[in-house]
Amino acid sequence: MSAVAEVSDFGVEGDARHAHPRILVLSLLGELRRHGYAGPFRAVTLIQVMEGAGVSASAARAALDRFAVRGLLRRERAGRGVTYGVTELAKETLDEAASRVHAQQPFARHGEGWTLVTFSVPEGKRGLRHQLRSALTWAGFAALRDGLWIGPGQQDPELSLHRLREDLQDAEVVAFHAQDLSCFPMADRVSAAWDIDAIRAEHEWFLRRWDWGAAVQIDVPPLSQLTQLVADWLTLLRRDPGLGPEYLGADWPAQRSAEVYWARRNELEAKAGVEAAGLLAGSAPV
16 A cells, blocks of 8 residues: 555544654655655654654654554664664655645646545455555545545546555456536535545644744744644645535635645745754764
């Protein structure tokens, strides 16, 4: 399955929500890769940035070790310390995430109609069923009914499910494109598959945290703050599937969220790059 789907598969509740440490690790590694750093990275350096983003040292260390178990990082002893190297799987995962994070119109619907995916996974493969659902959710799909998932526009589920192909029998997954019929309007079905009010609330929370003036955190280093921003953005991208405007209303906040994301990013990116250079250039494991 998509490793991005798995590490972003964490719920958030209420205004006290915070991105899961694994999403913050993914965001930090993505920003370091974007600035040209491939590792290996000293554990103490990564943990320092994570602490600046509000994650305890123990939680940051646990998230890094989890990535190592999953094959995304390569953990090695270096003197009295530890380094984490980025694996080929991690590079593929970070590039997959980057294609969404840096898209100029991430909430735009691609094509008309719908993409439907139906599957039947045996009871004994519950883990595979969870991975399949997580991958589809990351791609913007939602359950229309048991075993039948729907996504807006014309999508290619192969891009979302390619890592699961070896575990899925050909007969277990069927996908096709469809157009809704005027005599069977989709409006009620869309509101049943996706919680539109909850998606709006996610945008409003993002805007409250990152809109002009609200995001000034003079006590948070720029690389840590950029890591927070990208983690929150990844979470929002997972929540909003990019439905058509006819289902959302004229005041849908997605465009404003994108504008705020890029405004904050443009403010922080150069400063974060300078900080990353200071933290990583010429450093040796200790």
